[in-house]
Amino acid sequence: MRKVFITFAITSLAIIGILTYINWKFSFLLLIFIPLIIMGFYDMFQSKKTIRRNFPLLGRMRYLLEALGPGVRQYFIESDTDGKPFTRLQRSLVYQRSKKETDSMPFGTQLDVYENGYEWINHSIKAISFSNVNENPRVRIGSSQCEKPYDASLFNISAMSFGSLSKNAILALNNGAKQGGFFHNTGEGGLSPYHLQGGDVVWNIGTGYFSCRTDDGKFNYDEFTKRATLDNVKMIEIKFSQGAKPGHGGILPKEKVTDEIADIRLVSKGHDIISPPTHSAFSNPLELMEFVKILRKGSGGKPIGMKICIGNKSEFLSICKAMVATKTYLDFITVDGGEGGTGAAPQEYSDHVGMPLRDAVAFVYDALNGFAIKDQVKIIASGKVITGFDIIRNLSLGADLCNSARGMMFALGCIQALECHANTCPTGVATQDPRLTKGLVPEEKSIRVARFQHETVKSAMDLMASAGIDHPDKVDRSVVSTRINLGKTQTFEETYPEIKTGSLLDGSTVSNDLFKAWKRASVESF
Numbered sequence: 239m240r241k242v243f244i245t246f247a248i249t250s251l252a253i254i255g256i257l258t259y260i261n262w263k264f265s266f267l268l269l270i271f272i273p274l275i276i277m278g279f280y281d282m283f284q285s286k287k288t289i290r291r292n293f294p295l296l297g298r299m300r301y302l303l304e305a306l307g308p309g310v311r312q313y314f315i316e317s318d319t320d321g322k323p324f325t326r327l328q329r330s331l332v333y334q335r336s337k338k339e340t341d342s343m344p345f346g347t348q349l350d351v352y353e354n355g356y357e358w359i360n361h362s363i364k365a366i367s368f369s370n371v372n373e374n375p376r377v378r379i380g381s382s383q384c385e386k387p388y389d390a391s392l393f394n395i396s397a398m399s400f401g402s403l404s405k406n407a408i409l410a411l412n413n414g415a416k417q418g419g420f421f422h423n424t425g426e427g428g429l430s431p432y433h434l435q436g437g438d439v440v441w442n443i444g445t446g447y448f449s450c451r452t453d454d455g456k457f458n459y460d461e462f463t464k465r466a467t468l469d470n471v472k473m474i475e476i477k478f479s480q481g482a483k484p485g486h487g488g489i490l491p492k493e494k495v496t497d498e499i500a501d502i503r504l505v506s507k508g509h510d511i512i513s514p515p516t517h518s519a520f521s522n523p524l525e526l527m528e529f530v531k532i533l534r535k536g537s538g539g540k541p542i543g544m545k546i547c548i549g550n551k552s553e554f555l556s557i558c559k560a561m562v563a564t565k566t567y568l569d570f571i572t573v574d575g576g577e578g579g580t581g582a583a584p585q586e587y588s589d590h591v592g593m594p595l596r597d598a599v600a601f602v603y604d605a606l607n608g609f610a611i612k613d614q615v616k617i618i619a620s621g622k623v624i625t626g627f628d629i630i631r632n633l634s635l636g637a638d639l640c641n642s643a644r645g646m647m648f649a650l651g652c653i654q655a656l657e658c659h660a661n662t663c664p665t666g667v668a669t670q671d672p673r674l675t676k677g678l679v680p681e682e683k684s685i686r687v688a689r690f691q692h693e694t695v696k697s698a699m700d701l702m703a704s705a706g707i708d709h710p711d712k713v714d715r716s717v718v719s720t721r722i723n724l725g726k727t728q729t730f731e732e733t734y735p736e737i738k739t740g741s742l743l744d745g746s747t748v749s750n751d752l753f754k755a756w757k758r759a760s761v762e763s764f
Contacts (some may be wrong), residue, residue, distance in 0.1 A: 337695075381569045395687075568614075
């Protein structure tokens with residue numbers, strides 16, 4: 239093809255020369271062909287892309303078609319029920335609710351109700367009138383050791399950092415949380431001024447200890463106390479791992495460390511900022527419990543929790559054993575499913591690392607119940623939660639409330655940042671999306687976030703009423719059913735049979751499927 243291109247270039251110039259000799263007006267063709275020929279010769283001699291080197295000029299079409307592919311599939315090939323990680327139906331529902339538009343479906347479901355995996359709610363003949371149900375119930379988070387418990391909404395904004403999201407996006411989310419009365423998780427990028435616009439805040443503290451670190455990256459108690467006691471900060475969350483890249487850590491390239499980010503995160507400019515895969519403030523479950531005490535004291539008695547994507551079951555059981563042994567309790571545990579997303583996750587991590595949310599929520603509930611400490615600890619489910627049914631499904635498995643990141647981003651209208659592929663999304667992709675940085679008025683976008691949250695909670699409560707349930711605490715595993723195959727269905731009660739309260743306190747009563755993990759679990763080591 240290189241010879242073909244050279245022949246094309248020489249032939250084109252020769253023909254243009256002849257035409258120009260006949261009539262000088264044909265010389266305008268040089269304005270078209272000369273740039274193309276220059277591009278072709280550049281392709282021949284560049285060394286980064288083999289296709290362009292072997293197929294000068296023509297090879298560029300491959301990259302153009304590749305770029306157009308997702309849009310072509312989305313708008314011309316995929317049906318309303320296709321698309322990953324969210325279908326067009328799901329995205330449209332968010333847009334409609336955020337804009338207060340009609341979200342009804344006049345001709346019935348487009349889902350295949352006989353497909354394996356189809357799920358539904360078991361409604362009741364004794365349904366409750368929606369007028370008799372609290373449209374916006376609160377969930378009290380705070381163990382017996384918590385001096386300042388927090389009454390959380392059923393549906394909240396999951397962790398998204400300033401630095402990976404723009405200033406305007408954070409402002410819109412926080413103002414939406416303020417208007418709607420729900421909380422906004424900071425993400426591990428630190429507590430920025432944009433998180434403190436009046437909305438309730440959960441301060442996520444990761445392994446980099448951003449906004450509460452020493453110069454060498456260790457935990458700084460004084461800096462922590464200064465921020466943790468702010469009125470807007472309602473809870474503290476220790477981040478162990480996130481669903482998109484559990485056990486991976488992270489890096490913020492030095493080119494992206496602006497003066498503002500450096501000031502917020504308490505880091506210095508001029509070098510890459512590393513978030514290690516593990517914490518340095520503790521190294522085993524007993525030390526974790528001591529760290530919880532430190533954070534509880536430094537925050538003035540606010541709820542202290544952890545965020546984790548479940549991996550080895552024995553490691554989580556070791557944390558439960560440590561809570562029982564020390565009688566020190568986490569106030570909440572945010573369970574992030576392995577299907578979670580971020581712009582900075584290697585594809586293998588997104589696809590094959592971490593327990594999916596449903597299995598994880600059921601396991602965490604059973605573990606806490608098995609150690610007889612579920613009454614102390616609330617469970618927050620996080621991962622692809624955007625509808626009222628998603629909320630009910632997680633409550634049915636054992637969660638007390640839910641968080642959403644991508645759903646809230648859809649409500650803002652930030653589509654591109656969510657639909658790009660994991661292997662092509664750059665770190666901080668949302669900052670690079672012009673829809674997040676240009677023409678976005680936080681006050682207008684915050685209304686959409688508040689509407690979406692309100693309508694989704696309202697939908698969840700409506701579904702509960704149809705099942706004869708008047709409060710989220712009463713949702714159990716009998717509420718949701720799943721199709722196993724054409725002739726068999728199961729409730730979550732059958733798929734995830736609960737273990738007896740207190741059965742994990744003694745080895746003689748541990749079920750067979752958990753015994754090996756329980757035996758490996760130790761308070762002295764993860």
